[in-house]
Structure formats: structure tokens, C-alpha cells
Amino acid sequence: MVKRGKSSSGFMAELKERIIAEARALEAPGERMLTGIRGFDELVRGGLFRGATYLLSGVSGAGKSIFCLEFLYRGATEYGEPGLYVSLEEHLDSILRNARNFRWNLKSLIDQQMLILLDLSVVAVGEKAMSLNTDAFTLDGLYATIETVVREGGIKRVVLDPVSVLFLQYGNVGVVRRELNVISGMLKRHGCTSIFVTETEYGKPSITRFGVEEFMADGVFLLYWEPEGDKRSRYIEIYKMRGSPHYEGKKRLAITDNGIVILY
């Protein structure tokens, strides 16, 4: 006698229920977390969504690395959330030197393991000579490194700065995008809120350098460094914020000795 499973109508009903439940979960507003950056959380109507991945895009000098460092610094000092900064381009000593301009004691946070800085810039890896042949690859080394640190350090905030260098180094935009989606999914599973940084070129109207980075993010924040007369001024714009209303338009941004302030 053949034991029958669920009837086809029963199976379809169960499938329908699962699809509805998943759709509701997607629609449901997630838990918010405050960045602590003065004036920013108001722009996104109450902070970022926990577990989401955001893209921060802007030209060199716009304040991207400072924004990210402050995101981690405030997380560690004001919300007790350990953070991980992965540098894919700039040497860490240069990042730490930048941070000395602020009243932030990063060294103390590093000593307490509330902040982990990882230098994965190509030139930093043992100062090795390199040969790149990247027609077929995965970013599983980056995945394994980040997941190990996230799991062992109880990390809640992650910065990858800048992901655009991966698109430049590996050339195959489609594969890099797929691999970053895999990493983003892993970070989501660990409940990490992440900022991926991408650099745009001066004078180019595109939001991101390669035109694909924005599609892997739950939100996109643009930083501007615009000439005004004989000076330059910084602005921020919330370009996309999935699941939430947000301020529309640009806001002036200042970098003070205590970090970023969103002005008017």
C-alpha cells in the first residue's frame, strides 16, 4: 500500500500560507537602531533597520570614512554595540591618524574589543607582490574573515570601505555584486547592520561608480562635496530607504572636532 502525502490541494494551501507569511515578514517594520550621528537618525525617521545593509556613496573628501568611523564609534560608546571596520583600500594607520582629529579614543575601544579594525587592502597583505587573474573567483576569503570576526566578537555594526575597489580589482561587476549580496545575506543572518562604502568620480552624475552597487542595498545615502564660490561644502541626501519615509532633498553636513553634524 502506498502511503500518500498531503493532497495537492493541502500542499497548495500550505504553500500559499507560507508565501503570505513571508510577504508579511518583508512588509513588517523591523527593529530600528540609532546611528548616534547628530541629526542623521531624524533624516531617516528613527535610525537604521537592524540587520539591513546600506550603501554610502560619494566623492573622495566627502566624509565617507568619517561617517563610517562615527557610526562604529557611537555604536560602541553610546549603545554598547561592538563594531568591525574592514578597510579594503586605505591603510589602517592612515584611518587612525584621521580619527585623531576627533575627540574619539579609538585605541581604548580597540583594547576593549568594542572596535575591530581589519586591513584587507591589497597592498597591506604582507606587502606581497601580486598577480591578478580574476575571470573566475569567489569572495569567500572576505566572507570567512568577516563571519569569523562577527561571530567571535559579537559584532553588531559592520563597515566595508570601499566596496568599489573590489569592482575595480576584480573587473567582473556581476560576480562582485553577487558575492557582496552573499556577504550581505550572511551579515543579515548575524543581525549586523552594515554600511558598504562606494566612491563616485568628480563631475559624474551617477549615484554609484559602477551603477550596480545601489541594487544590493536596503538604503542609499549620498555624500556631496560641492564647490561653492572659492570653497567647498558638504551635503548629505537620503536617496533610498527601504521600508521607511525619509527626508527628501539635500541637507548641509559639517565635520566638527566631535564628528559629523547634519545642519540645515
Place this chain on the structure above:
Amino acid sequence: MSGRFKIIIFKSDRTPRYSQVIKTVRSSLEKLGLNLDVEEVDVSKNPEAAVRSGVVSTPTIDIVGLNWRFIGLPTEDELMAILESVKEEERRGEEG
């Protein structure tokens, strides 16, 4: 077996064309008559190795002792050109 030089190949359970990587490395060593240790490290099973070695992508091939890293799959000619330096260094070592 040379002690100073060795090859480490970093892979993962998703590394594309991995058999080609191994074939290229073995064939290059054989053509040059080099007898180096070849260590395979799976970063999916041993993620600490990726952290320690700063490996971002797979496949990555390190020529330990020469401080050279191949990211992605090199051609046999590219690999042999670098391994020639290993052979030269070994020859000098034997003479000196």
C-alpha cells in the same frame, strides 16, 4: 622537498574551476622539476586561515618564501615564470 619555499592554495567549497588550479600548479612544478610542498587550505572549513593570511578571494595561490601571491587562476606560463625564480633561488642556495 624544499623547506624554504612552499605553495599554499586557498580554496572554498564554491571556488570555480578548482581542478584547473591544481592541475596548473602540479604541471608547472613538474615541468620545472621543482619538488615543493603544496598545501590546500579550505577557507570555508578553516576561516581562521583566511583571517590570518588576509585572503579576500578564492582561488588565491601564495608562493611562500618568495612573497608572491596569485589572485585568481594564473596561466601556466605566468606561474612558471614566477616559479623559475624559486628554482634560481634554490640553485643559488645549493651553490652557496
